[in-house]
Amino acid sequence: MNFPKFRTSSPPPLVGRLDALTGLRWWAAFAVFAFHARNFAPLPGYGLMTYGHYGVSFFFVLSGFVLTWSAKPTVTVRQFWFRRFARIWPAAMVALLIAIPIFHPWWHTSQSPWEKPFSLPVIALSILFLQGYSTRPEILFSGNPAAWTLSCEFLFYFMHPLVNGLTSRWGKRGNLALFWATVLVATIINFLGLNSLPLPFLRLWEFFLGMAVANALRWGWRPRIPVSGTYILIVGLMLIPWSPIARHLPSSLINLIFLFQPVLFGVFFALMIAATAYRQMLKKPTIMDRWILVKGGEWSYCFYLVHASVIYVLRDLFGQQPAGHIGTNLCWWLLIFILGLAVTALLHLLVEKPAEKYLRAWGDNKFGVKNRDH
DSSP states (O other), X not given: OOOXXXXXXXXXXXXXXXXXXXXXXXXXXXXXXXXXHTTTSOOXXXXXXXXXGHHHHHHHHHHHHHHHHTOOTTOBXXXXXXXXXXXHHHHHHHHHHHHHHHHSOTTSOOOOTTOOOOOHHHHHHHHTTOGGGOOOHHHHTOSSGXXXXXXXXXXXXXXXXXHHHHHTTSHHHHHHHHHHHHHHHHHHHHHHTOTTSOHHHHTHHHHHHHHHHHHHHHTTOOOOSOHHHXXXXXXXXXXXXXXXGGGGSOHHHHHHHHHXXXXXXXXXXXXXXXXXXXXXXXXXXXXXXXXXXXXXXXXXXXXXXXXXXXXXXXXXXXXXXOTTOXXXXXXXXHHHHHHHHXXXXXXXXXXXXXXXXXXXXXXXXXXXXXXXXX
């Protein structure tokens, strides 16, 4: 069977690595960290930290953008799939081994809400990244609870070369039409509350937003909003419920904003990513190009995988901290962060990088162009 290659009628801009986008990955990972850390050591601004889970939305949009932006005609579909497997699976499996005794302690019965009974069939779903297709929390958040997103990512990876083979030829207008059609579908999903569908299918629209703006940018579309403007939009959306303006708005309008926040965040993330990429195309540096943020972005996947394990080990040992002890809780945050970075460094340097290098080389040799079936 002959598998098609990526096809694009317009070559990608030759800008090399998009370091600014890598730097943004770190902030998205830190937002998710803050979302979970508040459950152990609450700090002022607890309400704003609930927005941390939108870091996952950012990752989904960014994934669609980066995979589309970096698509090459010489990469076969099977080669692409194996590269994504090599990138994601090894570190996820080690993080799963770390998480199992924390979230599935088989040696004692606990009343902790985050602990679940140990079940080999359920853990097997985590190994195959299938846990995200269940709507039951005890399965969806089984194994390593943060890894439900990998069920979504693997669906995205499977679909990307097949979908991009079409959308990469649609031109600027076609991909902008795809962008707004995706926004409409996401709006309908949120309005109707179609939460009975498995999450990988419910989150596809975020991935498609990233794909659409990447292809539109490659075909000559240029975002008119500056990077700083996208930051203002995102922060403004977060602050609306607490702003003085909210007191003068009808409650029905505030409820409507809350209802469609996921869609608005997705759109704003796509604009931020496109504006950041375009700025780098113009060779204009941003603060996200700083070495420390780029390095943090490179470590962000492993940090995402292990941060919850560190948080809940400490919560299990020391209990949930009272909200009023700001100084003490800041110290707990610092400790969590340092321990999380230490585990992240080991996972990234000893597992993620060498395993990806080895597996990717094997897969490129096995599934690359010169070894395709004829």
